Amino acid sequence: MKNLAHTAAQEVVVIGGGFSGLATAGLLAASGHRVTLLEKQTVLGGRAGRLQREGFSFDTGPSWYLMPEVIEHWFELMGTSTDTELDLVDLGIGYRTWFQGDYTPLDMPSGSGAREAFESLQPGAGAALDKYLEQSAESYDLALKHFLYADFSSPASFLDPRVVALLPRLAPLLAGSLDSLVASRFSDPRLRQILGYPAVFLGSSPKRTPALYHLMSHLDLTQGVKYPMGGFAHLVDVMAGLCRAAGVTIITGARVTGIDADTAAGTPRVEAVRWVEAGDPGHITGPEQRLKADVVVGAADLHHLETELLPARLRSSSEASWKRRDPGPSAVLLCLGIRGKLPKLSHHNLLFTTDWDDNFGRIHRGEDLSEETSLYVCMPSATDPSVAPDGHENLFILVPSPALPAWGKGGPDGTGSPPVEAVADAALDQLAAWAGIADLRERVVVRQSLGPGDFEENVNAWQGGALGLAHTLSQSAFFRPSNHSSKIRGLHYAGSSVRPGIGVPMCLISAEIIAKAVNGIKDKGPMVPCRLSPGTQPKTEPTRAATP
Template sequence: MKKSVIIIGAGFSSLAASCYLAQAGYNVTVLEKNKTVGGRARQLLKDGFTFDIGPTWYWMPDVFERFFADFNKKPSDYYTLEKLNPAYSVYFDKDEQITIEDSLDKICKTFEDVEKGSSIKLKKFIDKARTNYDIAIKDLVYKPGVSPLELMSTATIMRVNQFFSNIKRDVRKSFKNIRLAQILEFPVLFLGAKPSNTPSFYNFMNYADFGLGTFHPKKGMYQVILAMETLAKELGVNIKTEASVKEIEVKSGKAKGVVSNNHFLGADIILSGADYWHTETLIEKKYRQYSESYWSKKTFAPAALLFYIGFDKKLKNVNHHTLFFDVDFDEHAFDIYDNPKWPDNPLFYASFPSITDKSSAPEGKEAGIFLIPLAPGLNDTPELRQLYFDKVIKRFEHLTSQKVTDNILFKESFCINDFIKDYNSYKGNAYGMANTLTQTAFLRPKLKSSKVNNLYFTGQLTVPGPGVPPSLISGKLVSELIIKHH
């Protein structure tokens, strides 16, 4: 008889795991607390506008291809990808903007225009990043984080020094222009830590950025979720929404099932793609692997204040992805990681999907998503949200030389309280746990519970780490572990 698996949550990692487990012959049920699948990658539809609530960057397309190939499918069977050109632009001041185009040769020319001789250094830097990318994808990120020995290969041993230096040190050694340095430090923010706390090895993110490029799935990132949902259902997965899990029942050290919507549902195996910390609150204290003090000492990726805005006109002087680095980068990072508080002068990011994708907004209008990174656990009030909205819109108008305040049809916000309410997120973090040296690979929370038989975890707080491609990989890793043990 087929073994049954209950998966808590329907984000990227849960849906990926559900597909692998169903393919392997398990009877899989996914329980999602919200009205739609997607976890942090849900969608907001309003007045003819479409917004991705969560991730908006499609990087590392090879990881998506590898996922679908495991089921003899291709991404193009489900959605259409467009490579963005430009990939993104960065405002450093009203009159200082650097645009990153869609090929390394073009980017090298941009670098050379800003700092003479930097294109040669950039090519060397990206060559090293490409090698690290190959090692990461082949040797490291598809390992389950069970043992330090997973890190031991000829390739990684040769690069051991790269785990003890950091991205900021390496970048600043080669690039004297602070603007170029900040652009090279930007991709590691996706890993959830400061460049000065991120091991040099993670420069493979620069290859993802400059080497592979930035893509957009037509109709938004949510199309990837819909593709995975379709695939899961084709494989026989049963998905239930508005099915919040209040308890994981454990008897004699063994997970027996869950309580959802006041009903007990039994299963041979329980897999949680919900927030790891929250999942452990669903079991008795004696069965928890990690204490509250363990979590409180960890470096979490930032939380975020997000705004979803409908504009009644097309905007100018912006690209699909636009970064605003016109304030002190280090000061904002300090306010996130070292002395957590609402930043006086925040960096922010804006996405305008309707520049690329007509389906995102009605004719002649623009969909805008604004994101301010924040420290997790801050006080979150409507007044603070409004204060920061006013701050970034004022700067946005100044930097892009246009008035937009009177052209706002509506705005919706999403912040720490919403991350907690909708995702049971620890302190309202947006991206999981940062990939610092002491939070890498086998040093992250484990995929398999050491105290409860048949209880497993997947997602951004375990291996390999934060981000959409790592979440897909996490789903694969945990399903392989389950198949191996059951």
């Protein structure tokens, strides 16, 4: 493969120490740039939060390890592998499901087991699932090859003959909804819920999510679900260690106050980042400092970056455009330490209510939730004994909720705001009733809630959104906000607010999009794994196709 153009080492400042910030910092340091990462909180991880209390270790963010080849690719670019750095466990049961009114759980394994589960609910659904998963695998392969690693930063990108040739296949998948696609193949409402629920993890709902995202079912029902022992907090720590080994300077408790640009001549060019030392929220402990930069990567919430750190004339998005955007749902989170074991629960658990459409409608309209609502329960102690004391279980309940910071914040042992604690109480009682654990509330030894206000304060989330901009049609694929500022040269954006979107793998891909841009790489595919040194450039290779 040909050598690519030489790019001199540059001074880089990365704002935000979540998965996208760490991934970007690591790749740019590995390619010879001098990188400093500034993180507002005292710990790294961003939305991948962590809580440790009385021997329990809770992940308060991502908990589904999907698209393993994307995560593996980042590790390869850093000169190592997930086999070397992580202890990954395959979950025999991807997730366990409960349906309102019939509390006999249905396990959803991957492969042939999923086919049998579908067949048990609707005769003929097994064969229909085979075809559905075959098509979702094709969509995933298409996305990897042509879209996920491309930033579509210029109109010429859309004129690529390979992309134009795909439009007849893409148009119906982008124009139609995931809900309609699933309904055309499955009549049982329970199966529609299983195949539609991934839209929640995309910050949307099945009726508002493009059908293209049926590819999500390929990830959990074909590839299967993995778990990194030690949780996602451990994954953050491992990535941070690799970043430091590559030369990244990481500063926590560093609140960025502004991004400066040189506007003296022609197009503005990024010049520096201003920041202050900050301890507790709102507590400034030092004078404002100024860090010069040739490149700045905003790996934090896009709305915060543009509206708080840049003057109006240098923002890529107008105030009017933000009013048209959808922040996606927020969430009420409940971390529970439970005395005794809970054999009725699996590692991942989904509870579906019959008011499916109204459930999503309440969230989108900003209304109070029903007493019983669809929710997700993670019990990592079913797999990982390190996250709970002996004889105890670790529970994490996620209740998708309206993006309303006015609901307030959570707190320890029921001390959060009344709206947050009311939702948390209802979720706890719902789980106890549906899973047949009558004494669940009495067995709680640790309780900590979080609400929309926590997302707003901890990670500057726009309107307290838990995930990032919703994957609606107008906010998906090349319609999603760009990875590059349209007003300032040298300013780039990574993370769940921009392309390609929400989720740990997507954040790692956004990091690689920026690494390619900074290093002058025009190809759409991912970079070839190699150890880089100052002045050298990575090559590119075609994306590996997913294995159906």
